[in-house]
Amino acid sequence: xxxxxxxxxxxxxxxxxxxxxxxxxxxxxxxxxxxxxxxxxxxxxxxxxxxxxxxxxxxxxxxxxxxxxxxxxxxxxxxxxxxxxxxxxxxxxxxxxxxxxxxxxxxxxxxxxxxxxxxxxxxxxxxxxxxxxxxxxxxxxxxxxxxxxxxxxxxxxxxxxxxxxxxxxxxxxxxxxxxxxxxxxxxxxxxxxxxxxxxxxxxxxxxxxxxxxxxxxxxxxxxxxxxxxxxxxxxxxxxxxxxxxxxxxxxxxxxxxxxxxxxxxxxxxxxxxxxxxxxxxxxxxxxxxxxxxxxxxxxxxxxxxxxxxxxxxxxxxxxxxxxxxxxxxxxxxxx
Amino acid sequence: xxxxxxxxxxxxxxxxxxxxxxxxxxxxxxxxxxxxxxxxxxxxxxxxxxxxxxxxxxxxxxxxxxxxxxxxxxxxxxxxxxxxxxxxxxxxxxxxxxxxxxxxxxxxxxxxxxxxxxxxxxxxxxxxxxxxxxxxxxxxxxxxxxxxxxxxxxxxxxxxxxxxxxxxxxxxxxxxxxxxxxxxxxxxxxxxxxxxxxxxxxxxxxxxxxxxxxxxxxxxxxxxxxxxxxxxxxxxxxxxxxxxxxxxxxxxxxxxxxxxxxxxxxxxxxxxxxxxxxxxxxxxxxxxxxxxxxxxxxxxxxxxxxxxxxxxxxxxxxxxxxxxxxxxxxxxxxxxxxxxxxxxxxxxxxxxxxxxxxxxxxxxxxxxxxxxxxxxxxxxxxxxxxxxxxxx
Numbered sequence: 001x002x003x004x005x006x007x008x009x010x011x012x013x014x015x016x017x018x019x020x021x022x023x024x025x026x027x028x029x030x031x032x033x034x035x036x037x038x039x040x041x042x043x044x045x046x047x048x049x050x051x052x053x054x055x056x057x058x059x060x061x062x063x064x065x066x067x068x069x070x071x072x073x074x075x076x077x078x079x080x081x082x083x084x085x086x087x088x089x090x091x092x093x094x095x096x097x098x099x100x101x102x103x104x105x106x107x108x109x110x111x112x113x114x115x116x117x118x119x120x121x122x123x124x125x126x127x128x129x130x131x132x133x134x135x136x137x138x139x140x141x142x143x144x145x146x147x148x149x150x151x152x153x154x155x156x157x158x159x160x161x162x163x164x165x166x167x168x169x170x171x172x173x174x175x176x177x178x179x180x181x182x183x184x185x186x187x188x189x190x191x192x193x194x195x196x197x198x199x200x201x202x203x204x205x206x207x208x209x210x211x212x213x214x215x216x217x218x219x220x221x222x223x224x225x226x227x228x229x230x231x232x233x234x235x236x237x238x239x240x241x242x243x244x245x246x247x248x249x250x251x252x253x254x255x256x257x258x259x260x261x262x263x264x265x266x267x268x269x270x271x272x273x274x275x276x277x278x279x280x281x282x283x284x285x286x287x288x289x290x291x292x293x294x295x296x297x298x299x300x301x302x303x304x305x306x307x308x309x310x311x312x313x314x315x316x317x318x319x320x321x322x323x324x325x326x327x328x329x330x331x332x333x334x335x
Numbered sequence: 336x337x338x339x340x341x342x343x344x345x346x347x348x349x350x351x352x353x354x355x356x357x358x359x360x361x362x363x364x365x366x367x368x369x370x371x372x373x374x375x376x377x378x379x380x381x382x383x384x385x386x387x388x389x390x391x392x393x394x395x396x397x398x399x400x401x402x403x404x405x406x407x408x409x410x411x412x413x414x415x416x417x418x419x420x421x422x423x424x425x426x427x428x429x430x431x432x433x434x435x436x437x438x439x440x441x442x443x444x445x446x447x448x449x450x451x452x453x454x455x456x457x458x459x460x461x462x463x464x465x466x467x468x469x470x471x472x473x474x475x476x477x478x479x480x481x482x483x484x485x486x487x488x489x490x491x492x493x494x495x496x497x498x499x500x501x502x503x504x505x506x507x508x509x510x511x512x513x514x515x516x517x518x519x520x521x522x523x524x525x526x527x528x529x530x531x532x533x534x535x536x537x538x539x540x541x542x543x544x545x546x547x548x549x550x551x552x553x554x555x556x557x558x559x560x561x562x563x564x565x566x567x568x569x570x571x572x573x574x575x576x577x578x579x580x581x582x583x584x585x586x587x588x589x590x591x592x593x594x595x596x597x598x599x600x601x602x603x604x605x606x607x608x609x610x611x612x613x614x615x616x617x618x619x620x621x622x623x624x625x626x627x628x629x630x631x632x633x634x635x636x637x638x639x640x641x642x643x644x645x646x647x648x649x650x651x652x653x654x655x656x657x658x659x660x661x662x663x664x665x666x667x668x669x670x671x672x673x674x675x676x677x678x679x680x681x682x683x684x685x686x687x688x689x690x691x692x693x694x695x696x697x698x699x700x701x702x703x704x705x706x707x708x709x710x711x712x713x714x715x716x717x718x719x720x721x722x723x724x725x726x727x
Contacts, residue, residue, distance in 0.1 A: 059623055065485045086628075094625035101623075106616040111638040121624045172624065 007075075008180055008212050009035040009058070009097075014072035014082075016053050016062060018283075025283040027053045029236035030072070035180065040206065040213040042223045042244075044259070045233035048280045051216045054233075055182050057082075058214075059097060060089045076180075095125040098173035102185040104165035108157035114141075114168050115153030121175040140171040145201060163194035167201070174205060181206075182214045187222065199225055220263055224248060229316070232256045235281055235291040242317035252311070252319035254296045290320075298323050364718045374714020380707035388459040391452030401432050404453040404674050408444030413690045415439050416447075439692045441682060447696060450674035454697070457675040458704065461590050461659040462652040468594025470648050473601025474641075476559050478632050480602065481609020481640075484556030491548030495525025524548065560606065563599045571596045575658065579667045586669045589662060593655050600647050608640035642719040649712030653705040660701050676701050 016028040028050040035041050043051050056062050057069055060081060074081040076092065084092075101107040109117060118137045122128065128136070134153075141149035144167040157165060166186060173181055183202065187195035203226055206213055217223060223230060223244070230247045232240040232255065240253040251257050258276040278295040281287055287294055293303040300323055310318045311325035319325065368374055394401045410424045416439040420430050431437075431446050438447040502517030527548065575592050582588045612618060613636070621635050662668040663677020671678065676697040683693025 061619060061622055090625040090627060092625070093623055099620070099623040101616050101620055103616050107620040109617045109621070109635055109639070120626070124625050169620070172620075 006036045006038075007034055008037050008077070009214075010075045011054070011058070012073050012075070014054065014057060014074065015070045016050070016057050017068060017070050018066045019068070020066065020284065022284050026286070027067075027236055027283050028057070029286075031233070031236070031238050032072075033231050033238060033241070035212050035214055037179075038206075038210050038212055039228040040203075040215055040226050042215045042217060042227035042230045043233055044217060044220060044223055044230060046218060046280050048283070049233045050236040050283075051218075051233055052184055055099070055184050055214065055216055058182065059093050059099060060084065060086075091125070094121060094173075094178070095176045096178055097180045097182065098176070098178040099182040099184065100166070100169050100173050100186045103189050104162050104169055104186075105189065107169055108165055110157055112156070113153065114155050114157065114160070118153075118168070118172050118175055121172045125176045136175070137171075140175055141168070143174070143205065144168070144171045145197075146171075162190055163197065166190060166194075166198055170198070170201065170205070174209065174211070177209060178211060180212045180214060182216070184216045185218070186215075188217070188219075195222070196225075202226065220259055232259070235286060236283060237291060237320065239292065239321070240319045242313075242319075243315070246315070246317050252313060252317070252324050253321045254298050254324070255292050256319075258295075367718050368714060371714045371717060373710045374717070377707040377710030377712075377714060380703060381711055384455065384704050384707070385459065387452065388455035391455045395449055395453040395456075400449075402446060402449035402452060404445060404449040405672055406445060406449075408440065411436075411440055411444040412442050413440060413686060414444075415690070416692050416696075438696050439690070441679070441690075441693055442686055447679065447693065450679055451676070451696065451700060453674045454676040454679060455700075457586060457669055457673070458656045458659060458701075461586065461593065462656045462708075464590040465593035465597070465655040465659075466648050466651045468591060469596075469598040469651060470601050470644060471598075472594070473598035474605050474637065474644060476563070476598065477602035477605025477607075478609060478637065478640075480556050480559035481606040482613055482628075482632050482636070484554060484559075484606070484610070486555050487551035488553055488555060488558055489548060490550040490552055491524050491527065493552055494548065495521045495523075497521075498524060556606075559602070563602055566596070566599050569596070572658065572661065575662065576665070576667060579662060584667065584670045586673075589659060589668060593658055597651060597655070600651070601644050604643040604647060605637075605640050608643065609636060612636045612639055643716075646712050646716040646719060649715055650709055653708035653712070656708070657701065657705055660697075 010032075011034075012032050014028055014031045015026065018025045018027055031050070031054055033041065033043070043054065045051050053062065053067075058074055058076075058081065062069060069082050072082065076097065081089065081092070108114075112120075115134075115137055118140060119133050122133050122136055137153060138149050141152060146152050146164060146167055152160070152164075157168075160168065166189075170186070181202075186202075187198050190198065199222065202213060202215075205211070213226075215223070215226060227244045229243050230241065231238050232247070232253065234255050240247065240251065240256045242251075247256060248260065251260060255276070258274075261274045262276065264273060276295055281291060281294070287304075289305045290296070290299070290303045290308045293299040296303065298321070303323065306322075308320045308322050310320055311322055312318055313325075368378075395404050406429060408420075408425060408429055411420060414420075414436050416437065418436050418439065419434065420436060422430065431449070433448075436446060436448070438451060441447055441450070498517050498521030500521075502514045502521060505517060506514040574596055578592045578596075579589060582592070618631060618635060621631050626635070659668060659675070660677035660680070663675040664681045666678075666681065668677050669675050680694055680697040680701075683690065683697070687694050
């Protein structure tokens with residue numbers, strides 16, 4: 001475990017709710033996580049479990065009227081980002097914390113050239129002369145592995161392929177050497193070969209720049225390649241957190257186990273892949289007790305009533321399933 | 336892996352080879368435009384009109400203009416087009432430079448060609464300035480409604496505006512101290528109710544400021560778009576007529592009044608575009624980079640929303656020219672010594688049987704110019720909106 005001094009970002013009991021016609025949807029419901037300097041943290045979970053909302057709230061980008069951060073704090077270098085005024089947030093966005101989005105197709109403005117857009121990212125935060133900015137843009141494009149960067153700078157987004165666009169997005173995000181890069185499913189819209197290139201690129205850039213990465217994905221296969229630590233999210237909650245190896249080898253939450261079981265592998269050749277029955281509950285109508293109990297095969301009566309607390313397995317491994325925890329500790333107690 | 340010459344390729348050359356489309360967007364638009372003959376005709380006529388109008392300014396202004404539009408030659412009144420001036424009656428300065436009355440003379444013997452040249456400039460400037468004003472207002476209003484639409488106008492805002500309004504009423508009564516007091520109080524209430532105070536002391540538990548000022552009245556969108564609806568309810572020509580009848584007659588007043596009464600279309604277009612643009616990822620991406628609100632609105636979203644505005648502006652120029660001509664015809668336009676197409680037409684209608692060219696010439700000129708702008712505008716729309724394109 002890293003020491004507390006190395007904590008870059010610490011999210012505590014974050015709760016975000018959205019007001020809708022049917023009532024209040026608690027998209028994120030008391031999420032806590034830490035990111036240390038230079039590590040890659042993954043948040044994994046199904047669609048609609050609050051991953052993206054957590055990420056957006058770090059940058060204060062929750063669309064408000066409907067959305068609102070109702071509780072919790074987001075400490076970046078000890079500074080609470082929740083309720084920070086717009087101007088100070090703008091200084092942090094892009095400069096200290098940058099973000100890469102899911103859809104490279106729509107994340108670039110169609111009416112400006114690549115060069116203009118990367119230059120703008122630099123212009124906003126740093127006062128550099130024009131030629132220096134141009135120089136920096138070229139270096140960035142080279143860094144993210146785009147061939148003939150001088151010509152690409154003049155191109156419009158529609159002239160580039162999806163992979164190239166995502167590289168440009170990464171170049172823009174890294175333009176001011178942020179301390180934290182939030183990558184919100186950056187490879188979901190890309191095909192598998194390009195996906196692995198982007199992952200390698202992120203890993204290489206991280207090694208060089210020492211940036212911490214918060215990687216949000218639903219894909220455990222991707223996670224296994226890059227993550228130092230993993231947070232598994234379900235229905236607006238962190239249900240399990242541990243180092244990558246621990247999650248893959250000795251997961252202690254039925255949901256994580258279900259996710260792992262549904263990964264295709266060579267050992268399961270010829271068999272039908274198991275899946276978790278049911279879907280993520282609607283955030284406006286969460287079940288009582290443990291939010292996962294309607295889909296859980298280990299569920300006992302108390303799961304329907306009691307909200308599960310985090311159970312500590314030691315070594316930073318926490319899981320929100322008292323049933324499995326009792327089994328383990330129960331076995332230990334038996335003579 | 337190697338390329339055709341056998342030299343090994345680096346990994347980033349191999350993958351993501353640049354994929355430039357065969358035809359650039361500009362080229363494609365140009366081809367579309369050229370294939371639309373009516374649009375080309377409109378564009379050419381517009382160019383001719385533009386240069387004639389600018390030429391007209393140089394030829395008809397100054398103390399010794401080349402073509403004097405206000406030179407009265409009573410001996411030569413109502414001469415038909417292409418007739419030669421009577422050299423015996425006129426002094427050498429009175430003879431038009433072409434030695435011919437190209438478009439005839441009017442009831443005071445003034446050269447219609449010179450008057451048309453002078454009038455062209457009026458039409459051109461009125462068209463462009465009025466539309467410029469209306470586009471500026473429309474784009475601003477539409478942008479605000481589209482981007483800040485869901486934010487609420489608070490009761491404090493209304494109170495602030497009322498106070499400022501009352502201040503100006505006092506200004507009319509020349510009570511200076513009261514005016515400034517009201518102005519400052521109004522501005523203070525307006526800004527504090529906007530939540531600027533609340534960001535200092537966070538949280539809903541802040542009771543340091545009267546909560547009455549924070550009552551939501553209506554959304555910004557409601558305020559702006561209902562204003563647009565109200566403006567659209569007025570028959571605009573009669574509204575303009577009323578305003579112009581009150582204001583002193585001048586070219587600038589007409590431009591401003593036409594501009595102020597025709598911005599609603601642009602506002603609606605921009606709002607509609609903004610509503611879909613603000614949900615786009617690139618706007619979120621720009622926010623995530625730390626780009627400010629107004630930079631996002633005007634630099635990132637506006638260029639994406641201007642296509643339909645450009646089209647409506649082109650057609651708006653035509654209608655502004657028409658409105659100006661109508662006002663001049665009714666005698667509310669640019670004051671008389673200055674020639675405009677509308678007042679040439681208006682003067683000529685009294686002699687429609689004796690001198691039909693006095694009505695035909697400005698009438699046809701207005702028709703041709705308005706038509707050209709409309710055709711050009713529709714051509715532009717076909718280019719900018721791929722959904723309306725006719726597939727061969």
